[in-house]
Amino acid sequence: METPKNEVFRDSISTVTNEGKRAWVFPKKPSGKFYEYRKWVSYILLVFLLTAPFIKINGNQFLMFNILERRFNIFGFPFWPQDFFLFVISMIIGVIFITLFTVAFGRIFCGWICPQTIFMEMVFRRIEYWIEGDRGKQIRLAKQPWNAEKIRKKGLKLIIFLFISFVIANVFLAYLIGGDTLISYITDNPLNHISNLISLLIFTAVFYFVFAWFREQVCVIACPYGRLQGVLLDNKSIVVAYDHKRGEGENGRKKIKKNEDRQALGHGDCIDCFQCVHVCPTGIDIRNGTQLECVNCTACIDECDSIMESVNLPKGLIRYASEDNIEKKTPFKLTARMKGYIAVLTILIGLLTGMLFLRNDVEATVLRLPGQLFEHKENNIISNVFTYKLINKTTHDIEDVSFKLMSHKGDLKLVATSNSFTVPKLGIAKGTLFVEINNAALTGDRNKIKIGVYKGDTLIETTTANFLGPRSYR
Numbered sequence: 056m057e058t059p060k061n062e063v064f065r066d067s068i069s070t071v072t073n074e075g076k077r078a079w080v081f082p083k084k085p086s087g088k089f090y091e092y093r094k095w096v097s098y099i100l101l102v103f104l105l106t107a108p109f110i111k112i113n114g115n116q117f118l119m120f121n122i123l124e125r126r127f128n129i130f131g132f133p134f135w136p137q138d139f140f141l142f143v144i145s146m147i148i149g150v151i152f153i154t155l156f157t158v159a160f161g162r163i164f165c166g167w168i169c170p171q172t173i174f175m176e177m178v179f180r181r182i183e184y185w186i187e188g189d190r191g192k193q194i195r196l197a198k199q200p201w202n203a204e205k206i207r208k209k210g211l212k213l214i215i216f217l218f219i220s221f222v223i224a225n226v227f228l229a230y231l232i233g234g235d236t237l238i239s240y241i242t243d244n245p246l247n248h249i250s251n252l253i254s255l256l257i258f259t260a261v262f263y264f265v266f267a268w269f270r271e272q273v274c275v276i277a278c279p280y281g282r283l284q285g286v287l288l289d290n291k292s293i294v295v296a297y298d299h300k301r302g303e304g305e306n307g308r309k310k311i312k313k314n315e316d317r318q319a320l321g322h323g324d325c326i327d328c329f330q331c332v333h334v335c336p337t338g339i340d341i342r343n344g345t346q347l348e349c350v351n352c353t354a355c356i357d358e359c360d361s362i363m364e365s366v367n368l369p370k371g372l373i374r375y376a377s378e379d380n381i382e383k384k385t386p387f388k389l390t391a392r393m394k395g396y397i398a399v400l401t402i403l404i405g406l407l408t409g410m411l412f413l414r415n416d417v418e419a420t421v422l423r424l425p426g427q428l429f430e431h432k433e434n435n436i437i438s439n440v441f442t443y444k445l446i447n448k449t450t451h452d453i454e455d456v457s458f459k460l461m462s463h464k465g466d467l468k469l470v471a472t473s474n475s476f477t478v479p480k481l482g483i484a485k486g487t488l489f490v491e492i493n494n495a496a497l498t499g500d501r502n503k504i505k506i507g508v509y510k511g512d513t514l515i516e517t518t519t520a521n522f523l524g525p526r527s528y529r
Contacts, residue, residue: 068275068276068348069337069338069339069340069348070271070272070275070337070338070348078338079197080270080271080335080336080337080338081190081193081194081197082180082190082333082334082335082336082338082354083189083190083330083333083334083358084184084189084190084334085334085352085354085357085358086357086361087356087357087358087360087361088357088360089353089354089356089357090353090354090357093166093167093176093177093352093353094177096167096168097173097176097177098177100168100170100173101173101174101177101178104170104173104226105226107230108226108229108230108233108234108237109229109234109238111131112130112131113131113449113450114449114450114451114480115128115131115132115133115450116128116131116233116234116235117130117131118130118230119230119231119233119234120230120231121231121232121233122231123231125139127142129142129145132411133448133481135418135446135448137418137446138414138448141407141410141411141414144403144406144407144410145407147403148400148403148404148407151396151399151400151403152400153280154283154287154396155393155396155397155400157280157283157284157287157288157292158287158288158289158292158390158392158393158396159292159293159389159393160292160293160294160351160375161284161288161292161293161294161295161345161351162280162281162284162294162349162350162351163351164280165274165278165280165281165350165351165352166295166350166351166352166353167351167352169350171265171273171274171278172274172350172352174223174266175266175270175271175336176336176352178219178266179216179219179266179267180336182212182215182216182219183212186208186211186212186215187208187212190333196208213267216263216266216267217259217263219266220259220260220262220263220266220267221255221259223258223259223262224255224256224258224259224261224262225237225241225255227258227262228251228254228255228258232251271336271337271338271348274337274348274350275337275347275348281347281348281350282347284347285347288345289390289392290377290378290379290382291377291378291379291385291387291388291390292377292378293375293376293377293380293387294345294349294351294375294376294377295341295349295351295352295353295355295356295373295374295375296341296344296345296373296374296375296376296377296378296381297325297331297341297342297344297372297373298371298372298373298374298376298381299323299342299344299381300381300382301323301324301372302323302324302325302342302372303323303325304317304318304321304322304323304324305321305322306320306321306322307322307323308322308323308325308326308327308342309322309323309326309327310326310327310328311326311366324363324368324369324372325342325372326362326366328362330358330359330361330362331355331358331359331373333358334354334355334357334358335354335355336350336352336354337349337350341355341373345378353375355373356373356374356375359372359373360372360373415448415515415516416447416448416449416453416515417445417446417447417448417453417478417508417515417516418445418446418448418516419443419444419445419446419506419508419516419517419518420443420444420445420518421441421442421443421488421506421518421519421520422441422442422443422520423439423440423441423442423520423521423522423523424440424441424442424487427439427440428523429522429523429524429525431494431525432491434493435493435494435495436491436492436493436494437491437492437493437494437497437522437523437524437525438489438490438491439489439490439522439523440487440488440489441487441488441489441490441520442485442486442487442488443458443484443485443486443487443488444483444484444485445478445483445484445485445508446478446482446483447478447479447480447481447482447483447484448481449480449481450480450481451480452477452478452479452480453477453478453510453515454477454510455475455477455510455511456475456476456477456478456484456508456509456510457474457475457476457508457509458488458506458507458508458509459506459507459509460490460492460504460505460506460507461505461506461507461517462503462504462505463492463496463497463502463504463522464492464493464496465490465491465492465493465496466489466490466491467488467489467490467491467506468488468489468491469486469487469488470486470487470488470489471486471487472486490504490506490520490522492504492522492524494524494525497522497524497525499524499526500523500524500525500526501521501522501523501524502521502522502523502524503519503520503521503522504519504520504521504522505517505518505519506518506519506520
């Protein structure tokens with residue numbers, strides 16, 4: 056079926072030419088009220104992103120995603136492999152939170168919070184403006200032959216971009232292996248940590264590729280979130296929108312002319328200056344409506360407001376608005392879908408909070424030694440051998456730790472150690488133990504026993520295990 060004429064723009068993306076080649080985007084340097092707000096938000100988030108791996112709460116790194124060792128810290132709470140269900144719930148909460156904001160406010164996450172946008176627009180792009188100049192100068196520089204000026208500017212930009220990419224790579228690595236570990240590697244001889252050095256160089260190359268060349272293609276092609284917004288958005292979602300009712304009028308947009316009565320001629324307030332297109336970091340025309348390439352960065356709002364002010368027309372031709380607000384002047388209100396997301400989010404946050412408060416600082420696991428049956432000893436005593444593993448989730452050593460049999464009368468003996476031991480901070484204590492119980496206290500060939508873990512005389516954790524005995528024929 057043939058695409059309607061006013062929808063032809065949806066058959067291609069603005070960053071690819073008709074020949075399939077890359078159409079490089081040279082956005083105009085934005086300015087205005089929203090851009091100033093975004094700068095302050097970006098500064099705060101940049102400080103957070105760069106310092107989070109080095110901030111500690113109760114000795115735990117504020118944020119860490121150590122995939123190799125399966126250790127995660129979220130807002131200072133440590134998550135071990137045994138806490139993976141808590142980590143999954145945290146991730147689900149994050150996904151639903153972003154989904155809720157997308158349903159209500161469109162792709163606002165991309166324009167204001169996404170690290171890709173923050174680094175691209177508030178770090179790399181601003182350095183580019185400083186070295187190469189605004190849109191017009193950048194276009195001229197790209198077209199001119201390689202002379203001394205072009206080599207100097209491109210070379211300086213290359214060096215600075217590589218340095219910043221190296222810094223970002225270090226911070227990214229700190230999120231993966233821990234801030235303290237990274238600092239120890241930096242202060243030590245790099246040749247002693249070749250694998251980490253190679254990883255660092257790979258990350259640097261990736262970040263340089265993303266911010267120096269791939270750029271807006273991350274948002275347009277690689278990021279799945281742009282596709283998701285097409286499913287999540289509806290006519291009630293607040294997005295960066297062009298007021299086509301006001302901008303087009305009855306006879307469409309038109310260049311402005313001095314002393315011309317545009318309303319009498321039936322033309323809208325859009326003067327077709329294309330400044331909203333020139334300032335867009337993904338090169339789209341917002342006047343075509345909501346598009347997956349739009350990251351809701353508000354640059355077009357600021358630019359359009361500036362143009363409207365210069366031609367003595369009301370601001371807000373491009374603004375945060377829903378389709379229903381533009382078409383029917385309907386104010387924003389919570390829909391049934393938004394209320395559903397809020398309810399699910401509230402339940403999950405409550406569930407996670409309760410689980411975090413109920414979670415023990417010590418995780419104990421006691422399992423029968425594989426392949427070992429019970430041993431029948433003198434005086435009708437049945438003995439089973441077990442392995443134990445204690446995980447200390449705190450940042451301090453837990454000393455004077457011992458086991459006691461709680462469910463049955465009997466003896467519990469540790470192998471190759473005294474009856475008490477120390478579990479290291481953020482570490483694991485492993486070993487073997489014997490449990491001996493009189494056969495008269497057993498009820499069949501499989502019995503559930505309860506074992507308490509004590510710190511001195513204080514019970515800090517309990518666990519259960521299966522105790523095998525002779526089969527009863529009573």
